[in-house]
Amino acid sequence: MSIDMSQFHQVFFEESFEGLDIMETGLMDLDLGAADTEEINTIFRAAHSIKGGAGTFGFTDVASFTHVMETLLDEMRDGTREVTRKAVDLLLVSVDCLREMLSAVDAEEEIDQDRTKKLQNDLETILAEGSEASENTAVVVESGTENVVSGGVWSISFRPHSHLFKTGNDPVRMFRELELLGELTSKVETSKIPPFSEFDPEESYLSWEISLKSDCSEAEIQEIFEWVDEDCDLKIIQAAADKNEEPPQSLVVEASKAEVVTKAVVEKVPAIKKKTAKNTGNESSSIRVGTDKIDALINMVGELVITQSMLSQMSENFKIEDIERLKDGIDQLERNTREMQENVMQIRMLPISFSFNRFPRLVRDLASTLGKNIELKMSGEQTELDKTVMEKIGDPLVHLVRNSLDHGIEMPDVRKAAGKPEIGILQLNAFHEGGNIVIEIIDDGAGLNKERILSKARENGLIGENEVLPDEKIHELIFAPGFSTAAVVSDVSGRGVGMDVVMRNIRDLGGVVEIKSEEGVGSTFTIRLPLTLAILDGQLIRVGEHVYIIPLISIIESLQIELENCNKVAGKAELYKLRDEYISVMRLHELFNVIPNSTQLDNGLLVVAESEGQKVGLFVDDLMAQQQVVIKSLETNYQKVDGISGATILGDGTVAMILDLPGLAALSRKKQKTKPRILEEAVA
C-alpha cells in the first residue's frame, strides 16, 4: 500500500490556507460576548479539517497545534466558554502562526518551534483558566450524559476490515492522534496474517487492543475513528482506572513479530517526506472554478461540436446553392467561438474579495498599533477580475491602505479638534467601468499636505526651487521614487520606497492611479485596471505595408489632419491643434524607421490616444479593422522592444505588433534629442 501522498500535499496546503482565511474572517466577525454559534461552527470546522489533513499527511506539529486551537473553539461552540477579546486575539495570532507553520512545511523549512511552543502554552493556559471558570457548567453536562468522565482508562478494541487500506486510511495516523489524548499502550493481534505466499500487501490483517489512559470523553475517541467507522469493528469501553487488563497470552508471544510490521508502516512516513522535496520544485498554482462555469463551458463545446459536424456534412457534397447555409454556419461558428472565449476567460475571473479579505484584519491590527479608531467599509467585493491581475494588485493595495491608515487618517484627538467624528472611515470600493475594473481607496483623513509635499520635493531635488505646479501634479509627486513626507518613519510606512513601486506595479498591469485629495477632508486613490492581461480590444492601423495594433481603450478619437492646425516648436516637435488644446504628434514611421505611403500629414490620419494622462497624436497611413487580439509576449523568445508591448497573431496567421504608447512617447523623446532637423525636411 504505497500511495504517493505527496501528490495530495498541494491540495492540502491550498485547502488549509483557504481554511485559515475562513477562520480569520470568521474570527473578525465574531461579536464579543454574544457570538453566533453558526459562525463559531464555521471556524471550528475549518480548524478541524486542517487538523485532520495535517494528521493524515504526518505534519504532527501542525496537527497538535491546531488541536489546541480546536479545543478552545470547541468550548466556545458548546457555550462552556465565553468569547472574550483575549481569546479571539490569541486565536488570531494562532491563525497567523499556523499559516507560517504551513508555509514552512510547504517550503520544507524548519518550523519556528519557539514561537509555536509559546503560543501553544498561551492557548493551554487560557484553556486551563477556562475550565476552572466553567466548572459548574461541566457538572451539568456530566449528569446528563456519560461523555465526560475524567481520569479513566479506556480500552479500545479496534478491528479493521481487510479493505481498510483501500479506503485511504492508515491506522498509524489514528494511533498518532490517540497519543495526543493520553498515555497509550497497544497490543497487536497478528493471528490473521496469512502465509507469505498468500499475503496481499493491500489488505489489512492486523487488529489492536488499545488501552488509553486519558481523561478524554468517549466522543473524542469516537472522533478519531470517525473516518473508519464503516470499515472496522470498534468497541470503546471504559475500564476502571485501577484494573489492568491482561491481554490474552497468545498476543504477547507474537508481539515482537507485530512490532516489525508496525515499524514498517511507520518507516514509510520519512520516505514520503523525502519524495516531496523533489515534487515541490514544479508546483503549479491552481484555481477553484465554480461548477456552473464549467457546465456553461461544456454546453458551449457541445454547440461547437454540433456546428462543426453541420459544416463538415455540408462540405461533403457542396452545391453552390448551399452558400447561404454555409455563411450561416460560419456565423454560428464565430458566435460559438466568441462565447467560448468569453467563458474561458470567465474561468480565470475571481471575485476581488480574495484580495479584499485580508483588509479587515490588516486594518484592525494597524489601527490598534497606531492607536487610531478606524472603521473599514467595503463594497463590490464580488466584482470579478483576472487571477493574474488580482495576484499582482494585492501588494500595491496593501500599500495604499497602509498609507491611508498611517498618513491619511488622523489620531482621535486631532480628529476631534478638527470637528470630525473620532472614528475615521476607510472605504474600499470595487466596480466595473467599461472594460476596466476600478478600485477606490477613500479615507476621510487629513488629505495630502501640499505644502509639505512641495517642500520635500524641493529638498530632494525632484522639482525646481520656484516651480509652480497644479494640484494634480503635486499629488503625483508622492509616486516619485524616494519620496516620503512622514515626519516619523514608522514600521507601518514612511520609508519612501513604496509609492513608486505601487505606481510601477499598477502601470505594469496596464493600469493607472489617480489621486483626489482635499486638505482636511480626505483623499481618494482610484486605481483603474484592465480586466484581463491576455486579450485586448485592438484597433489595427497601417503604416506602409506594416500593420500595428493600438489598444482600443487608449484611443480617444481618430481624425483627418488639417494642415493649418499643424504647428512646430523650434522646428522640431510637431504639435497639432485639437479644438482648444495642443497635442504632440508622433510619426510612427519615423519612430520605427519604416517606409510609409506618405509623409504628408494631410494624406494620413491622426490617432489621438491617451498615454500617461496626456493626449498624443499618432500619425498613421490608415485605420483598419477593430478586433480582439490575444497578447503574446515578445520576451519569451526575444527581448523587450521599445514602443512595443507585445505581439499577436492575426486572422491570416501573420504576426502584428501591439503598440505601447508610453514607450512610444519615450522613444519619441529620445529620437528628438538625437535627430534634430529631419522632421522639417519631411514636412517640406
Place this chain on the structure above:
Amino acid sequence: MEIDNQLDTLSMMNSDLGENAEQFLSFFLAGEEYGVDILRVQEIKCWDSATEIPNSPDYLKGVINLRGIIVPVVDLRLRFGLKEIDYTETTVVIVLRVENADKERTIGFIVDAVSDVYSIESDLLQAPPEMGDAIDLDFVRGLTAINDNMVVLLDIDHLVDTEESVGNQSLH
C-alpha cells in the same frame, strides 16, 4: 515537409553511431558548410514572410508565427556580415532551441540550404584556430573535415549571446 522526410532518412542512415559520436545537421551559407547540434533542431521551415520588429538590427528579419508561438528569425548571412542575397527555393529557416542565461528560447535561422546529417566522433573535432581579434569566434565550437571539406560546427548558445550584445548596441 519534404525536407523533414529527407531529414528522417538521413538520420536513419547515420544511426550506426559510435559511442562518442554526436550528430550534426549541416547547412550551406555562402558556399561554406556549417553544422549545428541536431538535438537542438526543432524543425525546418520554408522561408515565408516575417513581421519586422521596429528598430532591430538588420540581421533580425522579424518574427514569425510558429503555431501560436512568436519566434524571432535571424538571417545568418547578415549575422555573419556576409552579402545579402535574394531568398531562393532552397532557402530555409532552421528553428533551433537556444539556451543561455538559464533561459530557453526558440529562434529561427535563415540559411541558404540544408545539406546533410553527420555523425562526428568527438576526437575528430578540431578546436578553432586562434585568429586574434579579427573575428569573434566564441560561437565556433570546432572544425571538422568531411570528405576533405571543412565543416564549421557552431555553438548556437553563444551565437545568440554575442548577437544580443550586438542587438543592444544598435538599439541604444
